[in-house]
Amino acid sequence: MSTKKVTGFKYFLWILPFMVLVFLFSYFPLHGWIYAFYDYKPPRPLSKCEFVGLHWFEMLFSNETQVSQLIQVMKNTFAMSILGIATSILPLFFAIFLNEIKNKKFRTFVQTFTTLPNFISWVLVFSVAFALFSSGGMVNYVLMNLGILKEPVKFLDSDSYTYLKMVLWSMWKGLGWGSIIYLSSIAGIDQELYEAASIDGAGRFQKMRYITIPELMPTFFVMLMMAVSNFLNNGMDQYYVFQNSFNKEHIQVLDLYVYNIGMTGSSYSLATAISMLKSVISVALLTVCNLVSKGVRGETII
Amino acid sequence: MSKKKSKDGSLGAIYRSSTGDKIFSVINYTLFGIFTLICIYPFYYMIINTISANDLSAAGKVILLPKGIHFENYKALLSLNGLGTAVIVSIAKTVIGTATTVMATAFLGYMFTQERMWKRKFWYRYVVIIMYFNAGLIPMFITMKTLGLTNTFWVYIIPGIVQPFNIILVKTYIESLPRSLQEAAEIDGAGVFRRFWQITLPVCTPILATVAIFSAVGQWNSYQDTLIYITDQKLYSLQYLLYTYINQASSLAAMVRNSGMQGMNAATLATQQTSTSIQMTVSVIVVLPILCIYPLFQRFFVKGIMIGSVKG
Numbered sequence: 108m109s110t111k112k113v114t115g116f117k118y119f120l121w122i123l124p125f126m127v128l129v130f131l132f133s134y135f136p137l138h139g140w141i142y143a144f145y146d147y148k149p150p151r152p153l154s155k156c157e158f159v160g161l162h163w164f165e166m167l168f169s170n171e172t173q174v175s176q177l178i179q180v181m182k183n184t185f186a187m188s189i190l191g192i193a194t195s196i197l198p199l200f201f202a203i204f205l206n207e208i209k210n211k212k213f214r215t216f217v218q219t220f221t222t223l224p225n226f227i228s229w230v231l232v233f234s235v236a237f238a239l240f241s242s243g244g245m246v247n248y249v250l251m252n253l254g255i256l257k258e259p260v261k262f263l264d265s266d267s268y269t270y271l272k273m274v275l276w277s278m279w280k281g282l283g284w285g286s287i288i289y290l291s292s293i294a295g296i297d298q299e300l301y302e303a304a305s306i307d308g309a310g311r312f313q314k315m316r317y318i319t320i321p322e323l324m325p326t327f328f329v330m331l332m333m334a335v336s337n338f339l340n341n342g343m344d345q346y347y348v349f350q351n352s353f354n355k356e357h358i359q360v361l362d363l364y365v366y367n368i369g370m371t372g373s374s375y376s377l378a379t380a381i382s383m384l385k386s387v388i389s390v391a392l393l394t395v396c397n398l399v400s401k402g403v404r405g406e407t408i409i
Numbered sequence: 410m411s412k413k414k415s416k417d418g419s420l421g422a423i424y425r426s427s428t429g430d431k432i433f434s435v436i437n438y439t440l441f442g443i444f445t446l447i448c449i450y451p452f453y454y455m456i457i458n459t460i461s462a463n464d465l466s467a468a469g470k471v472i473l474l475p476k477g478i479h480f481e482n483y484k485a486l487l488s489l490n491g492l493g494t495a496v497i498v499s500i501a502k503t504v505i506g507t508a509t510t511v512m513a514t515a516f517l518g519y520m521f522t523q524e525r526m527w528k529r530k531f532w533y534r535y536v537v538i539i540m541y542f543n544a545g546l547i548p549m550f551i552t553m554k555t556l557g558l559t560n561t562f563w564v565y566i567i568p569g570i571v572q573p574f575n576i577i578l579v580k581t582y583i584e585s586l587p588r589s590l591q592e593a594a595e596i597d598g599a600g601v602f603r604r605f606w607q608i609t610l611p612v613c614t615p616i617l618a619t620v621a622i623f624s625a626v627g628q629w630n631s632y633q634d635t636l637i638y639i640t641d642q643k644l645y646s647l648q649y650l651l652y653t654y655i656n657q658a659s660s661l662a663a664m665v666r667n668s669g670m671q672g673m674n675a676a677t678l679a680t681q682q683t684s685t686s687i688q689m690t691v692s693v694i695v696v697l698p699i700l701c702i703y704p705l706f707q708r709f710f711v712k713g714i715m716i717g718s719v720k721g
Contacts, residue, residue, distance in 0.1 A: 111525060112527070114525055114628065115499075115525045115526050115527040116527045117601075118520060118523050118525060118526040118527065118601060119526055119527040119528070119532070121516075122516075122517060122519060122520050122526075122532065122600070123512050123569070125513060125516075125517055125571050126532060126535065126536075128567070128568075128570055129536055129539060129571050130534065131556065132442075132537035132552070132567075133542075133544075133570040135552060136544035136548040136549050136551075137544045137553040138548070139545070139547060139548020139551045139552060140498055140544070140548060142547065142548070142551065155500055166621065170629045171677065184702060187577075202441075204437055204441070205441060207434075207437055208437060208438065208441065213438070213441075216445065217441045217442075217444075217445045217705060220445045220448050220449050221445055221448045222707070223445060223449070223452075223703060226626050226630075226699050227630065227696055227699055227705065228629075228631070228632060228695075229632075229647050229695055230629035230632050230648045230649070230651050230655075231648075231651070231692055231695055232632075232693075233414070233655060234450075234455075234651060234655055234688060234689070234692040235451040237655055237688065238451070238454065238455055238458070238685075238688070238689055238692075239451060243467060243469060243685070244469050245454065245469040245472060246467060246469075247469065248469030248470060249469070249472065258538075267688045279447065282444075282660075283448065295639075295659060307630065311433070327467075338678075343633070344632075344633060347410075347633075347636070348652060349706070357596070357657075358689075362546075365545065365546050366546055366637075366681060369546055369550075370546070370547075370550070370637065373684075375547050375551075378545075378546065378547050379471065379545060379547045379548060382544075382545030382546060382547065383545065384680075385545070386542060386544075386545060389542075389543075390541065391540060393541060407641075
């Protein structure tokens with residue numbers, strides 16, 4: 108008995124260094140939340156900074172400029188997330204229709220090259236955007252040559268249709284990749300279902316509607332729940348690179364806003380307060396999604 | 410017999426709705442063809458522009474085929490300040506970051522299958538749960554500063570060593586393997602390490618390859634770590650350097666537009682032109698490794714995603 112316990116403890120000692128890493132980079136940073144209750148001015152140590160209690164949280168909801176800024180940021184966050192969720196059905200249809208293509212070579216070709224953009228960084232996507240859509244870029248040149256435009260359109264340095272543009276870029280990057288999970292689900296559907304349907308005289312679309320789509324719904328549901336639980340976490344990768352002084356008003360999502368006021372504007376405490384609220388809401392959303400998933404499918408997502 | 414019959418049945422169905430089917434197929438092929446072109450073309454565009462005459466390329470005139478082929482742009486990169494170091498930093502962080510995280514993932518994934526471990530379930534949850542919360546940008550920054558990691562190369566490596574999602578993947582994979590080998594080795598008196606090295610590790614190659622590929626692509630592509638934790642130019646990653654180049658180009662272009670001059674003079678045109686060509690050439694350098702290894706890892710990621718959908 109006791110030797111077994113000793114071995115068990117030895118095993119633990121081997122993983123201990125990694126547990127320390129987990130502590131240092133995931134649990135320990137949580138202590139930084141106390142900065143939200145101070146007026147932290149970076150060069151000074153925290154002990155010499157003023158304790159302000161809930162000042163920053165109150166300011167978020169009472170200071171007029173702050174409130175209007177936050178409302179705009181929340182609008183952007185919601186818009187991007189809702190558009191993201193609305194378009195999350197597209198990979199499913201992409202997979203279904205790609206599966207209808209009988210020429211295997213063409214199908215592999217499409218799958219290979221539509222997945223490629225997922226593996227390049229957002230900096231590179233921006234580089235692509237800049238090469239093609241800046242005022243001196245290819246698209247403007249072609250449109251002007253065809254006589255459709257008289258002056259170059261500022262695709263990047265303007266604030267028109269910012270949400271739409273962002274969604275289109277993320278679709279360009281992610282549509283093919285997003286469809287892979289559905290393609291592999293389709294491959295796993297029992298072929299006898301289709302054969303039986305064919306005997307019953309079902310056409311292509313009927314098979315799609317009554318077999319493929321229902322079979323893919325569980326996967327779609329999991330993806331949807333994950334998207335909803337990440338509602339506030341748009342990340343800043345995409346928006347940071349596309350951000351400029353023209354489109355700042357509509358491109359600033361919550362994560363980017365925290366970066367901008369925290370790292371650029373150096374209001375560490377306010378930024379911490381906002382990200383703290385965000386974390387709490389995110390965990391709440393995740394819990395709700397988990398409960399919904401448990402209720403609907405009898406299976407949790409985490 | 411029955412199979413043949415069903416085939417006839419489906420043929421019959423196709424025959425009945427042949428016109429509708431043909432129209433559908435044509436539209437389907439066309440749309441997929443167009444979308445695929447949209448996905449490929451930008452890469453092609455950048456590549457042909459880096460080898461074309463810079464003045465034509467800056468005006469957006471190089472569209473289908475390279476014009477006035479030359480390789481000066483690539484030669485010019487050699488004299489570009491900071492690019493060499495950035496390439497080394499990016500390669501180093503990709504190689505070292507991937508190696509460390511793959512080894513740690515394999516080891517932890519294996520150890521978490523050892524039922525004898527003290528408080529195994531607790532420690533497993535302790536690792537998995539970190540996927541679902543995040544201290545936030547500023548607390549992370551302060552932590553890195555406290556630990557003395559800001560402006561060091563190790564900030565790229567150490568925080569990313571333990572990846573809970575990958576650990577779940579590997580653990581699930583090991584648990585799906587037959588246990589008999591493990592048990593036999595244990596009876597033979599093989600210690601926990603020997604069992605890991607000689608038995609588990611070799612059979613885990615497919616899943617570890619998947620983990621390695623995703624970590625490598627992630628490391629190569631990340632720029633946020635540089636943006637947040639690094640101010641020392643010697644430690645810039647290639648991605649971040651590219652971002653600064655594009656930004657300089659865009660501010661230059663903005664300056665030219667805002668100057669209000671109708672005819673841009675030759676000097677500004679020349680500056681703008683070099684920044685465009687530099688930006689595109691660096692982009693090609695940045696994307697090249699991805700393009701080169703892409704065919705290799707393509708077969709892995711479907712597998713990876715399938716295993717990933719199995720819950721840990």
